[in-house]
Amino acid sequence: MNTSTALKIPASGDSVAQTSASDIQIDISHVGKVYQSQGTDAPVTALDGVSLRIRRGEFISLLGPSGCGKSTLLNIVAGFQSATSGQILQNGRKITKPDPSRTVVFQDYALFGWMTVQQNVEFGLKAKGMPKAQRAEIARSLIAMVQLSGFEDKFPHQMSGGMKQRAAIARALAPDPDILLMDEPFGALDAQTRVLLQEEIARISSEAKKTVIFVTHGIDEAVFLADRVVVMSPRPGRVRNEVLVPLPRPRTADMRSDPWFVSTVKDLWETLKPEWQKGE
Numbered sequence: 001m002n003t004s005t006a007l008k009i010p011a012s013g014d015s016v017a018q019t020s021a022s023d024i025q026i027d028i029s030h031v032g033k034v035y036q037s038q039g040t041d042a043p044v045t046a047l048d049g050v051s052l053r054i055r056r057g058e059f060i061s062l063l064g065p066s067g068c069g070k071s072t073l074l075n076i077v078a079g080f081q082s083a084t085s086g087q088i089l090q091n092g093r094k095i096t097k098p099d100p101s102r103t104v105v106f107q108d109y110a111l112f113g114w115m116t117v118q119q120n121v122e123f124g125l126k127a128k129g130m131p132k133a134q135r136a137e138i139a140r141s142l143i144a145m146v147q148l149s150g151f152e153d154k155f156p157h158q159m160s161g162g163m164k165q166r167a168a169i170a171r172a173l174a175p176d177p178d179i180l181l182m183d184e185p186f187g188a189l190d191a192q193t194r195v196l197l198q199e200e201i202a203r204i205s206s207e208a209k210k211t212v213i214f215v216t217h218g219i220d221e222a223v224f225l226a227d228r229v230v231v232m233s234p235r236p237g238r239v240r241n242e243v244l245v246p247l248p249r250p251r252t253a254d255m256r257s258d259p260w261f262v263s264t265v266k267d268l269w270e271t272l273k274p275e276w277q278k279g280e
């Protein structure tokens, strides 16, 4: 497949300009975040005027250097933290606290160590009061979706990092959220497992039809997965620019050698490298 002739990197904001208001699921508007210091340290401005509109079903990669505020922004969307200024709307309603319509996958799996895979995946459903047979069936189908059938009775310490992250993804999908928030979910995995799970999450997110915000500082990962890559500036984090990804779905391994993919990853790296080095 050669998509290079048809492709252009659009200016920031073009991709949502023609979208009707009802298609916008998450509307991030002028969000700033200042962490007040303890003791004599100066306050830290993590985010400054971040605006971003995300469509229902869109896969956004939030790409930026370490410390630019990616996790902070994700945590505010999740409802774990509040913004110092600005607001975030979900379907027109202000996000003020966590909600089962938004679930999070963290880098460190965050599975309960004393529960089996099956119990971990069922956890959120049990908390909602779902009857046992129903939640067992939902968990089984999600465990199959993340290709862990046969491992239902294993505990986290009996599994590899990749398997644990598959289980964490199944657990996050169990409450049937509208929005899946992923904070460097493959950051702790070896390179091969990471590539395999990137292909898995591309498949799963299309099958499950979720809106996804995927935080990463991996340029190739960001481009491979996303409909739109939102590039953040070094701290204080702002939206620096956006790249629309025209690669078709399902995303497959051969697309990593597509000329557009190769040149976009290279261009992004050459543009961002000086900034990212400065920020270190």
Ligand SMILES: Nc1ncnc2c1ncn2[C@@H]1O[C@H](COP(=O)(O)OP(=O)(O)OP(=O)(O)O)[C@@H](O)[C@H]1O
Residues within 6 Å of the ligand: 035, 036, 044, 045, 046, 064, 065, 066, 067, 068, 069, 070, 071, 072, 073, 217, 235
């Ligand atoms: N609770 C906190 N109190 C004070 N400063 C904080 C707090 N949390 C984050 N920060 C600071 O805010 C900035 C943004 O942090 P954040 O974790 O959001 O960045 P990030 O882009 O996700 O980084 P990384 O890629 O390294 O995880 C950093 O300078 C960080 O040190």
